[in-house]
Amino acid sequence: MKTTIYDVAKEANVSISTVSKVLNHTGSISEKTKKRIWQAIEELEYQPSVVSSARKMMKTIGLLIPDIANPFMAEMARAVEDSGRKKGFNVIVCSTDNNPVREEEYISMLKQKNVDGIIVATGLANSQAVRELIESDMPVVMLSRDVPHLPVDIVVADDFKGGYEAAVHLAQLGHKKIAVISEKINNTSIKNRVIGFKEGLHVSGIPIDEAFMADSPYDLSVSKEVSLKLLSRNDRPTAIFVTTELLALGVLQAARQLHITVPSSLSLIGFDNSILAAISDPQLTTIAQPTEEMGEKAIELLIGGMAREKQKKVIQRVMLSPSLIVRDSAASPL
Amino acid sequence: MKTTIYDVAKEANVSISTVSKVLNHTGSISEKTKKRIWQAIEELEYQPSVVSSARKMMKTIGLLIPDIANPFMAEMARAVEDSGRKKGFNVIVCSTDNNPVREEEYISMLKQKNVDGIIVATGLANSQAVRELIESDMPVVMLSRDVPHLPVDIVVADDFKGGYEAAVHLAQLGHKKIAVISEKINNTSIKNRVIGFKEGLHVSGIPIDEAFMADSPYDLSVSKEVSLKLLSRNDRPTAIFVTTELLALGVLQAARQLHITVPSSLSLIGFDNSILAAISDPQLTTIAQPTEEMGEKAIELLIGGMAREKQKKVIQRVMLSPSLIVRDSAASPL
DNA sequence: CTGAAAGCGCTAACAT
């Protein structure tokens, strides 16, 4: 059998409460007995179990994301995992596929497990399940998903700014005919990237051609097709902003097929700065999301939320600045 | 406060044990009271907590992997997550970075949390921590990592066969000068891929040129450099087998830089069939690991192991067949 | 400073 606090108490000739106290650094225990107890703990290789209805902290959090197999999400998950670990928390990964049923199922499982908090980075931020979750007493923070009008802490990248900077960069390179391919999903982040981008174009005095605004679901081949169409026009764009890196790879494939060289004949700028940006050829100039910082901040807010449980608290919306990463997919037009 | 089994009991006018019984479908309860109890459960929105030392199942498993941000590992994790969920289990993701210290830390956390089992897909399968884990009473199954001489259930792809088939495929295409770039890591899987590949060459009557055997750490740029060297030789190979997809992308970049067209002037065959194979251009012909089946089998074995806890049991080593996926990176030499 | 004892939410004999 596993060794319990009782075993330690017996070994050290004290009561379990004393052991509990030294374990939790509470109360005041004489150095002598403390030493004796720690010794017993070592000898018996005692590992305090976290599973006990008496304990309130499970030291575990749930992470709701669309799909852990999506490279960018995986990187985000890694950031959360790391920051969590540093604070002693484990994370349960929940891939929802943006499916409300799955979402509900996971939320229910997480509640039963008494997780200390949940980070919601899943798509359907507006689903009933998530709303209820937020209004329950479970600490929640939204990550990379904006939910207006709901009392939750939120951590997002400044998507508007990211889009804006992408536009300015392309403008400075001298592009005039600029297209956008955005991910077809009902998601504030994606929308803000586009809005910011348009604003950036506007400020740079570049007209926005609605015919150059395309979208595609999160699917490489569709994005390729869309790009093929876009690039086959007589007045084809000399630069494209793609809101999601995977889709940018589709553009790259389309360009290659049409013998359009990137970046000499077509500039491309992505968003995320996931591994996909680094492995593409040419490597993608992109707007980097501060993944690590976002994960860290999310954990920080979540833990904060656990502390002042039911009390009134100030809602925080943290917006982290993305940054332009210049690589090889964008250059001045010929 | 959360509603407990006591609240339900009170609401339904029965004792808590009766509630417990209907919850667990044990004992025999009259339909009437059953109905009454379920009604109370619904009304109070009671959610049984899994956190109780009385309960033995946490319905949670730990997954030790090198890095969730590695695309292939993420896909494997997703497979495990899905199979787990179907059986009612959540998974705690633990990225070890192949670091023994991290490994130990995570194992300790998982133990404290009383997880029902641990799937080890991490690199240092031979580290002391893992050995101890296996010899403890915690159900464990190794996934994608072979550990000879240890009493554990194991699920692996048949790497030898995969390598073998890759060789045969290239041979059938007519290649004679074939190189190998293998991941530089102390890992049986990788080694077996190479051994199988060599055997495949041998059987096909193709000499093995040791000068064509290269390796690279899991790093795109290094793999590119290695490839550059390999492809700059006068007698450069006409085909390359790469044990790990990420590295294959490095080869692709090198080839492009040297204006060597794939597949017409150079054939490439990878291993894994992760998303990387699909997004590369040209898409990678590759040996697919049966990820889903592996995850499923791992969960199955793990759950099996929980059942016959301490009893004697037969160790199983399950080897799943990989399969050749023909795409666009391998063709007959000119 | 230390310990006894009452819970926490639930399960599992053991009654009734």
Next chain:
DNA sequence: ATGTTAGCGCTTTCAG
């Protein structure tokens, strides 16, 4: 068919 009760491993008053 239902209820009583003794734990599970730990925290936390409350007394000494």
